Amino acid sequence: MERHHNELLDSIMDVIKIKYPNDISILFIYGSVVNGTANENSDLDMIFVPKTERGWNLATTFILNGSGNDLWGVNWDRLESFANFDDMRVSILANSRLVHYASEEDRERYEKLKRQIEMIHNGPLTPELIEKANQHLSTAKQYYAELCISKNLSAAGDIIIEISDTLCLLNQTFLHFGEKQLIKELSMLNRLPEGFNEVLREVVAAKDYEKIQIACSDLISCVDSFFKTIKRENTSSKSMSHFSGLYEEISSHWNKIRYSCEKGDAFSVFLAATNLQSELDYVQEQTGIQNPDLKFIDLYDPDNLSSFVRAVNKAEEAFIRILKENNVPIVSFNSIGDFKNMLMDLGNGSNSSRI
Numbered sequence: 001m002e003r004h005h006n007e008l009l010d011s012i013m014d015v016i017k018i019k020y021p022n023d024i025s026i027l028f029i030y031g032s033v034v035n036g037t038a039n040e041n042s043d044l045d046m047i048f049v050p051k052t053e054r055g056w057n058l059a060t061t062f063i064l065n066g067s068g069n070d071l072w073g074v075n076w077d078r079l080e081s082f083a084n085f086d087d088m089r090v091s092i093l094a095n096s097r098l099v100h101y102a103s104e105e106d107r108e109r110y111e112k113l114k115r116q117i118e119m120i121h122n123g124p125l126t127p128e129l130i131e132k133a134n135q136h137l138s139t140a141k142q143y144y145a146e147l148c149i150s151k152n153l154s155a156a157g158d159i160i161i162e163i164s165d166t167l168c169l170l171n172q173t174f175l176h177f178g179e180k181q182l183i184k185e186l187s188m189l190n191r192l193p194e195g196f197n198e199v200l201r202e203v204v205a206a207k208d209y210e211k212i213q214i215a216c217s218d219l220i221s222c223v224d225s226f227f228k229t230i231k232r233e234n235t236s237s238k239s240m241s242h243f244s245g246l247y248e249e250i251s252s253h254w255n256k257i258r259y260s261c262e263k264g265d266a267f268s269v270f271l272a273a274t275n276l277q278s279e280l281d282y283v284q285e286q287t288g289i290q291n292p293d294l295k296f297i298d299l300y301d302p303d304n305l306s307s308f309v310r311a312v313n314k315a316e317e318a319f320i321r322i323l324k325e326n327n328v329p330i331v332s333f334n335s336i337g338d339f340k341n342m343l344m345d346l347g348n349g350s351n352s353s354r355i
Contacts, residue, residue, distance in 0.1 A: 005033055005044045008064065012046070012071065013100060016058070023055035024048050025076075026102035026110050035177065043069045047092065049076055049100060076109070083113040085120060085132060088165040090174035093117065117280055121172050125234050133169035136162045137227055147216060156203060159216050163200075163223050167192065170230050175232050193226035228285075237288040240326035247323060247330055250279050254316050261309040266302035273297055273312065280319065293318035 009029065016024050030046030032038035050056050050073055059073035082094075094117045120129070125303040140162035147155040161179075164186060168174050171189045175182060184242040187197050199219050206212040253276040260268040277297040284290055296311040323330060333339040 002033075002038065002040055002042070004065065005038070005042075006038075008044055008069070009046075009099065016100060020055055020058055022102070023050060023052045024058065024100065025051040025102050025106040026098060028096040028098045028110070030096040034097050035095050037177065037180070041067060043067045045070070045072075045092075047072045047074055048098070048100075049074060049106075050077065051106075074329075079110075079113055084115040085117075085129065085169060086100075086145065088136070088168065088174055090117060091176050091178070095176060123172065125170065125172060125230075127235055129169050129172060130231055130234060133166045134231075136165040136169065137224060140166065140223075144216055144220055144299065147213060151209060153209065153212065155351040156212050156216050158287060159219065159227070160203060162198070163219060166223055166227065167196075169228065191226075191230065193222045196222060196226075232288065238286045240283075240287055240289070240323060240328050242286070243283055244328050245331070246279070246283070247319065248332075250276060251316075253279075254312060257312050258309055261312075264305065266305060269305060270300065270302070271306070273300060273308075289322060291322065292316050 012027070016027065025045065025048075027048040029044060029046050032042045040315040046069070048055075048058060048071070050058070056073050059071055061068070061070045063069070069331045078087070081094055082090050082092055093113060096114075098107065098110055101110065106176075140159045143155040143158040143162060146152050147159070156221055160182075164175060164182060167186060167189055171191050173189070175185050177185065183197065183200065186192070186200070193199075199215070199222050203212060204217055206215045253272050256272040257269055257276070260266075260272065274297060284294060293314050296308075296315040299311040300308055320330070334343065
């Protein structure tokens with residue numbers, strides 16, 4: 001550390017000892033001062049966890065000799081979010097140095113959280129990490145919508161951060177140096193989409209809004225395809241039996257599409273079709289079953305609904321066939337009386353009509 005960093009830290013430690021002797025659980029430093037990249041103009045990054053309500057009074061932001069500093073107060077829950085990769089500023093805790101602790105219990109709690117980071121980093125790629133990656137990827141897509149609709153160019157930077165966090169989670173790691181060495185750190189990941197670095201650089205090199213939008217779209221598409229591949233390789237597919245009862249639930253969508261096509265109501269057709277397609281896409285994603293006949297929405301044509309309804313019917317036939325091939329029964333009745341009898345027989349060991 002630079003001399004002024006040591007002097008600043010010593011001053012804060014004196015204040016804790018004199019004014020807050022029983023109010024601060026831990027104080028640690030992080031950032032460039034700890035990782036060895038600091039210079040004379042670097043700030044001193046500090047976090048403390050209050051033990052009492054009074055301890056929160058220590059928190060402050062200030063400028064010292066032209067350098068901005070933050071004496072940041074957080075609770076233990078915030079540190080746990082770092083340790084569990086829920087908040088991807090994991091390096092704040094992982095690469096920190098403890099400089100004060102009120103008790104051995106507080107010190108051990110801090111060390112335990114750091115060990116948790118190591119366990120995740122050295123462990124397997126879990127479904128939980130994949131889901132967290134998916135959340136960041138979804139957020140990147142939301143920022144892309146903001147980029148396109150609001151023409152907010154700062155959203156492009158947000159996209160890069162969310163995409164970076166997505167890839168880090170898929171590699172059970174985190175950015176150690178933040179944005180300073182982002183491209184270098186990402187390029188060293190074991191799991192990385194082919195051509196990713198080139199696509200990433202295109203975002204930064206784009207000179208106008210339209211090119212930035214195209215580059216961000218390419219970046220998200222690149223990582224989205226990569227994510228789906230990783231997810232398929234590392235998660236168990238659900239059996240079709242998991243979706244028992246789904247056809248009965250969504251069969252009305254097919255009827256609604258057929259009826260609306262017959263009436264020439266393109267708007268109702270479109271809404272019902274997109275809803276139904278989402279359901280079928282989810283089934284294929286979860287089971288790993290891929291059937292081109294189930295992707296009927298690509299054939300939607302408001303000026304040719306008669307052709308579209310044939311594609312819709314073909315998708316229904318394909319879905320029923322898949323259910324039967326996987327021994328998933330479809331509950332169907334020819335009359336209300338049959339349905340009533342089924343309800344009466346529930347719990348008596350009798351089987352309802354199934355096809």
